[in-house]
Amino acid sequence: MRGSSKLDTIHGEPPHAQPTALAHQPVTRAQVATISAEAKLWARLRNRQLGGLKFVRQAPVGHYFTDFLCRERKVVVEVDGGTHATEIELARDEARMTELRRLGYRVFRVRNIDVYEDIGRVLDALVGFIESEHR
Numbered sequence: 001m002r003g004s005s006k007l008d009t010i011h012g013e014p015p016h017a018q019p020t021a022l023a024h025q026p027v028t029r030a031q032v033a034t035i036s037a038e039a040k041l042w043a044r045l046r047n048r049q050l051g052g053l054k055f056v057r058q059a060p061v062g063h064y065f066t067d068f069l070c071r072e073r074k075v076v077v078e079v080d081g082g083t084h085a086t087e088i089e090l091a092r093d094e095a096r097m098t099e100l101r102r103l104g105y106r107v108f109r110v111r112n113i114d115v116y117e118d119i120g121r122v123l124d125a126l127v128g129f130i131e132s133e134h135r
Helices: 006-010 029-033 037-048 087-102 112-117 119-134
Strands: 056-061 064-070 075-080 106-111
Touching: 037 064, 037 075, 037 112, 037 119, 064 087, 075 112, 075 119, 087 106, 106 112, 106 119, 112 119
Parallel strands: 075 106
Antiparallel strands: 056 064, 064 075
């Protein structure tokens, strides 16, 4: 029987060892700080928490996987980190946006830093974006 490791969890294999006492320790501030912007936003979008709208995570649309998708309103939410700055990356982002729009989706883009610093403002902006199609 092999032991559990972080690699098992990352690759989705079930750990084969019994959980240790460390598995039940409280989360530290440092651990909380490492939560991704995408995970932080997902915690506020899942289970119809935003205006009763259903969002799904990592949903396929055309040739792409979206960060978040609200099918009922045809809205894609993309969370941009520091990897959206070079000319090549910007060109890829534009091609992706063009394809998503061609398929009838509206795209709401948000930067990681905005999610970390003021998620309430991000959510308000997203609600405004979604509601703007019905005005």
